[in-house]
Amino acid sequence: MKHFELIVQDLGKHFNRRSIFRGLTFSLALGDSLAITGKNGSGKSTLSRILAGVLSPSSGFVQYSSEGSAIQEERMKDAVGFVSPYLNLYDEFTATENLFLLSMIRTNQNSLETRVDDVLRRVGLWERRNDQVGIYSSGMKQRLKYAFALLHTPPMLILDEPTSNLDNDGVKLVKDIVRAQKKIGILVIATNDSREVRWCEKKIVLNVGL
Amino acid sequence: MSSWAGTFAVVSKDVRSEWRTRYAVNSLLMFVVTAVSIILFALRSADPASDLLAGMLWVVIFFTAMSGMSRVFVSEEERGTTLTLQLVATPTVVYFGKLLFNSVLILFLSLIISLMFQLLFQEFSIKSYAVYVISLMLGSLGFSAASTIIAAIIAKTRSRGTLYAVLLFPLLIIPLMAGMSSTIKALEGSPFGEALPDFQVLAAYLMVMVAGSSLLFDYVWKE
């Protein structure tokens, strides 16, 4: 997507009349990186889900735009890659099957096979690609989530707790992915880890003064 | 439209998942066998007339629907894959995919139920085949349409099982009555024209439910 931009205007969210955050306004263009940080329960995951388009805000809006005009709903799915502790893949399928089946739902694209192989190699799951995800360790599941997020090379990558469950090699992989994404797209990270916050140029701190 | 490809991909995923886990084959077929057996046992010394048997046929289909049609959404919730699906598919793709899956499932199960009835009950002899087939199909599809949207509504609640039955039952009365009525006519050998009013009701119900549900599903799916 050319000249992809994320526009957030007066964004607010409340659950059962308790306000999580309100009045958030910012925009991100290709090459921007944003860290969302704050205490536990401050709404980082909530905000990341709203930015990923899977949760509706209570007020304000989030808009994805390409070349100046808003993107239609069908194409929004192609714009985001999302990694989150709340994300799960199908235990009864292998890594390869998961990626294939989910990708077929998202976009019915050809030359899928090579891309699935490539991304599995990238995240280090090539050896175990034909094992059912149900027997994966939590670290392997996290790597598979990255494979799922990167498969369609989205212009925007949103990572909630990017290094959870990962060993040192896994953390290196994430740093690599982050570096690559910052060059060509938008990166949003929700985290408490101060090192991870420093990966990003911009920062939002939630739950201050509320 | 590419969204049809997405819809079939959703069905494909569910079918493959089914193949892997064998839920429908194990649980639902057993449920069907159990339900028919109970009726067989209850009616063993009576000499059931065709209209009673038609009623029993639809009762079994009804309870099978109440038992098995919620899985398409509840299983995604239980495994935490609803979010995953939300990331890859628009609401319309998800709705029609799940509806298609449920429809195929209930048509398959009602066929099994029907065959069991034909085998086990002598009085259950179909005299107007065309009427019978259309009655079974339209009725089952109507059940599927209502069941799918209600399954989506209760998927995120607690006490899903009981709530599902409570919400679904009032909605299934219409196709149940029209289905029973036309099936009785099929067993008695009535001409097609007599069953036509029932078919009109079933067809209208099906169209209204699918159209309405597809419009409302967006509000159920997007939080």
Next chain:
Amino acid sequence: MKVVKYSSIVLVTFVIIAGIAIPTVREPQGLFEFPMIPGLGQKSRNIFFHVPVAWTTVVAFLVSMFYGYRYVRTKNMDYDIKSVSSAGLGFLFCFLATVTGAVWAKFNWGDYWNWDPRETSIFILLLIYGAYFALRSALENEEARARLSAVYSMVAGLTVPFFIFVMPRMMAGLHPGAAGDVEGKGPVLELKMSSNMLFVFLVALLGFNLLYVWMLDLRVRAGKIEYQRIKQQTS
């Protein structure tokens, strides 16, 4: 709203008095006598209570559906308050309609319940209302509760035309107006009532509807106050 309140009290009181006090005779003369409707006799008085109440429950349901629709379009909680308030009243009126219907059935046809299509329909509506409240109580998240119960009321609402129009034509039944009723479409539609009876009936219809509007207004205002109070407590 004061006008609605007082006029509804006046009208319903009038209906209660007129409905019960005015005698029914074969050949009515003048304003204070009602004609005998064949098959009903004194029991025809129920028409002033049962029919308006049954009518009002359907109105309440449609109103609840409408506000539910407004909620999902705007996410404004006020609409949800209106929707659930109307549903609560609809539930009450539906219960009354079922009971007055059953009483009439006992006196007229011998049994409290017969599974006649209209009886079945009002019972199904009662189940729908019950299901609506069961759904609401199973959802703790306010937004989900408002949204999903609104969708359910609309889905259930899709079946209501089938109950009103299709079922009675399909099934033979006891109610006036069902298939097989030799008298035609029933005393209301066929205007078998004399003009003074019709007058009381229309007053009843109006009175009960106004009563509904007044009660709805009370419930909505109470609901809004409650909502504000809790909002202040938790923020």
